[in-house]
Amino acid sequence: MKQIRFAVVLVFLFTSFYNYAQQPPSGKNKVKVTGKVFEKVSKQALEYATISIMLPNDTKVIAGGITNPKGEFEVAVAPGTYDIKIEFISFKPTEIKQKSIQDDTNLGAVNLSEDAAQLSEVVVRAEKSTVEIKLDKKVYNVGQDMMVKGGTVSDVLDNVPSVSVDTEGNVSLRGSDNIRILIDGRPSNAINVAEALRQLPADAIDKVEVITNPSARYDAEGGSGLINIILKKGKNQGFNGTFIASTGIPETYGLSANLNYKTEKFNYFTTAGYNHRTNEGGGLTNTEYFKADGSTKEFLDENRDTKRTRDGFNGRAGVEWTVAPNTFWTNAINYQKNTGEDRDLIGFDNFDANHVFTGSTYRLNNGDTESENFEYTSNLIKNFNDKGHKLTVDASISRNRDDNNSLITGSQNYNSTLNDQVQKQVLLQADYVLPISKGSQFEAGYKGSFGDLNNEYFVLDPAGIIDPKLSNTLEYKENINAFYTQYGLKINKFSYLFGLRWEDTNIQVNLLDTKEFNTKKYNNLFPSAFISYEISDQSNFTASYSKRVSRPRGRFMNPAVNYSSNINIFKGNPDLDPSLTDKYDIGYIKRWEKLTFNTSAYFENTKDVFSFVKAPNGDQVNGIPVIVNTPINLGNEQKFGFEFTLNYTPFKKWRLNSNFNFYNVKTTGENSYTDSQGVLITQNLDNQANSWFARINSKLTLPYKIDWQLTAMYNGEQKTAQGKNLGQFGMNTAFSKDVLKDKATIAFNISDIFNSRIMRSYTYLQNDKTLESQTSYSEMQWRKRQFNLSFTYRFNKPKNDREKNGAPKNEGGGDGGDFPG
Known part of the structure; x- marks a missing residue:
């Protein structure tokens, strides 16, 4: 409900600003009207409450404002006598009549009470974008x-x-x-x-x-x-919830429920759902091989057909306990279990130098997958006062297991693979926020993250013998301890936030089968700085800097190969180092009555950037070179770009939002490796490329209260060091209709209307030893066009209710205090 409040009060506020702008100048110096707005029962600050100032016995608003995250407001008016009205959606308004304002005036704390009648009947619809x-x-x-x-x-x-x-x-x-x-x-x-x-x-x-x-x-x-x-975390009093059933083509169906029960001291919430999903896809790789003199040697066409099915259960249950009026403790358990089947059929068609068909083979990968994830989380919030002084403590423990087994058959081979992974994770975090004076605050905190991953991967031949070149047991341990502090203040129209974070990292990457042990220990300081200038009530300018780190994880470091194709293989790199990035960003935001415009320019400078490279490893299958795709620390990358976002409401029933991003990427570096024949190969991978991305979303209310949503997106072409990725276009649409007196909604959507979201690329590779080369054109589509129909039923809960902040749940998970303002 928070975002609906935001949308409605913005419309109200912009109207107020417009009306105020039409008033003739008074010729008097303006004075400030300040105060704070709270929820009467919980004493929690209300963000986006509206303040309207009017002449006595007149409904025309001449000045107004909204509260910040701390419930504070500040409105400038000419000296005089006014009626003042403080409002918040689903709360009873408070009015102050005939208030004499001759100099700066503080109205103190204004407490609003819930409007029970409105809560039981109102159906709130956002008039702004999502x-x-x-x-x-x-x-x-x-x-x-x-x-x-x-x-x-x-x-x-x-x-x-x-x-x-x-x-x-x-x-x-x-x-x-x-x-x-x-x-x-x-x-x-x-x-x-x-x-x-x-x-x-x-x-x-x-x-x-x-x-x-x-x-x-x-x-x-x-x-x-x-x-x-x-x-989602329900906040409505009493018992309420939502049920959703869905079905689709390709075969997809599911049922989920979100339930919530709240009393004065406890808030119980749960989410549970089952779903069956089918993703059908396909792809191709057409390759032309050249001799050392540049003449064509042969052709190979590789066609892929994929089908993935998943059956999944997702459950979450928790309780939020109001230990005291200023202390809240939340505990939750998350559980996921998924099983599925993967089918990859790859056909290989061979052609000679004149493109005359010479024969074909196939490779079929039938796999089973199963995963089980369990997590327990605990969150404690202690508010020392109503001015933002608080302590937040978070803890979580989790265990995740993934098992994947496959049987690979083909025209000339027979293999099976086994991949079992178990990961354990413990997280501890504490955040402290201390407001020092009006407009300034101090923050500090600690976070410890301790993880352990064990991955066993085996490739077996028809006799059940493990292939030592393709099999391994990976042990990955990661311990990170971090401390941070930051200070924020506001001086007139400038707001500042300066911070420093220190992280100590200890990582062990061990390949137990080959007895390769790698330990990576490092610690870094990560400064950050943010400056904001309030040009007016409707526009702001910001500038920021931060240092970031990227640690390689998962498939990046796992040397287990993707063996579904025996000539195009993916393999992780356990010796990857972290990359460090310096980020600079300047932004501008401007709001009008029907339009919000946000734009930013950014620059990123990254050292030891990760990059995927393809190279022949020296092996051949039926005379075809085997290509290995693996991540490396390439070198340096510099990225410059700008983006803008527009939210526009031309009419009450029509909302538009769009996003555009353009960037230039320059990478410098080379890749050296030793192939299976013991030959040292060096690749120069310097590259500079432009690319862009655009998305537009339209939501329109049609006759008979049918909502129609349409989204289109495009990823621009991008050059790579070894070829280029082609542009990609996609479009989705959806229709929905409220039924059963707005207690239920029927929705129908189509994903990828034109079946056009396909990854297309060209790749050029050369063997520096033999001077032979190859050019490939590839397409890959993991999910084809899908149709989906859903039915949503709500009980004891208005549509789009965004749940008032009865308890100050720290939804940011240790997000700390608000930016001073």
Whole structure:
């Protein structure tokens, strides 16, 4: 409900500003009216409460404002006598009649009470976009988005400004996958994050925060920024909830429930759901091989057909206990279990130099997968007063298991693979916020993250003998201790936030089968600085700097190969080093009555950047060179770009939001490796490229109160050191209709209307030893067009209710205090 309040009060506020602008100059110096707005029962500050100042016995607003996250407001008016009205959605307004304002006046604390009658009857509809643009982040509100009904978190992220998700489920921010994904402010503990996001239902998500330049209070990891996924936590009094059923083509169906029961002292919440998903895809790789003299040697066409099915259960249960009026303790358990089958059929067609067909082979990979994830989290908040002085303590423990087994058959071979992974994680965190004076505050905190991953991977031949060249046992241990402090203050129209974070990292990467042991110990200081200038009530300018780190994890470091194709192999690199990034960002935001415009320019300088490189390893299969794709620390990367976001409401029934991002990337470095024949190969991988990304989203209310949403997106072409990635276009649409007196909603959506979200690329490789080369054209589509129908039923809960902040749950997961203002 918070975002709906935000939208409605913005409309109210902009109207107030407009009306005030029409008043003739008074010729008198203005004075300030200040105060704080609280919820009467919990004594918690109300953000986005509206303050209206009118002439006595006149309904025309001549000045107004809204409260900040601390409930504070400040309105400038000419000296005089006024009626003052303080309002907040679903609360009874407070009016102060005939108030004489001759000099700066503090109204003190204003306490608002819930309007029980309004709560039981009102149906609130947001009149602004589902995207909130703030100075330090963008907040995407999932509850109002029809496009993701019955979908997954991956579908949610693919609609978020500045964020894109490729067909394999990999998430990128501003064109970079060098990011950190948080859930309720804590790092995702899943072994395969992309797969975990595809299994978590969209219905469990409340909102997504995109933070492109995080401050010192956040983890330093994620060179290009953070994405924080906030789960739903009900706040309505009594028993209420939502049920959602969905079905789709290809065969997809699911059922989920979000239930909440709140009393004066306790708030119980739970989410549970089952889903069955089928993803059909396919791809091809057409390769032409050249001799040393440049003439054609042969051709190979590789065609792939994929089908993945998943059955998943997701459950979450917790309780929030109001220990005292100023102390809140939340405990929750999360559990996920998924099973599935993977089928990859790859056909190889061989042609001679004249492109005459010479024969074909095939390779079929039938796999089974099973994962089980368990996490316990605890959060304690102690508010020492109502001015923001507080202590937050978080703890979590998790265990994640992934098992993948496959049987590979083909025209000339027979193999099986076994891949078992177990990861354990413990997290401890404490954040302290101390307001020092009006407009300034001090913050400090500690975070400890301790992880242990064991991965066993085996490739067996037809006789059941393990292939030692392709098999391994990986042991990965990571311990990180971090301390931070930051200080923020506001002086007139300038706001400042300076911070420093120190992280000590101890990582062990051990290959037990080959007895290769790698220990990486390092500690770094991560400074950050933010400056904001309030040009007017409707516009702000910001500048920021932060240092970030990216630690290699998961598939980047795991030397287990992707063996579905025996000539195009992916293999991780356990000897990767972290990369460090200096980030600079300047931004400007401007608000009008119907339009919000946000733009920023950014520069990132990264050392030891990760990059994927393809190279022949010296082996051949039926005369075809084997190509290995692996990540390396390439060298330096400099990235410069700009982006803008527009939220526009041309009419009450039509809302638009769009996002555009353009960037230039320059990388310098080379890759040296020794192939299977013992030959040292060096590749020069210097590259400079431009690329861009655009998305536009339209939501329109049609006759008979049918809502229609349409989203289009385009990823521009980008040159790489070994070829180029072609542009990619996609379009989604959805329709929804409220039924049963607005207690239920029917939604229908189509993902990838034109079946066009296909990764296309050209690659050129040369063997410096033989001077032979090859050129390849590739296509890959992990998920084809999908149709989905969902039915949502709500009881004891108005549509789009954003839940008032009865208890100050720290949804940012250790987010600390608010930026001074």
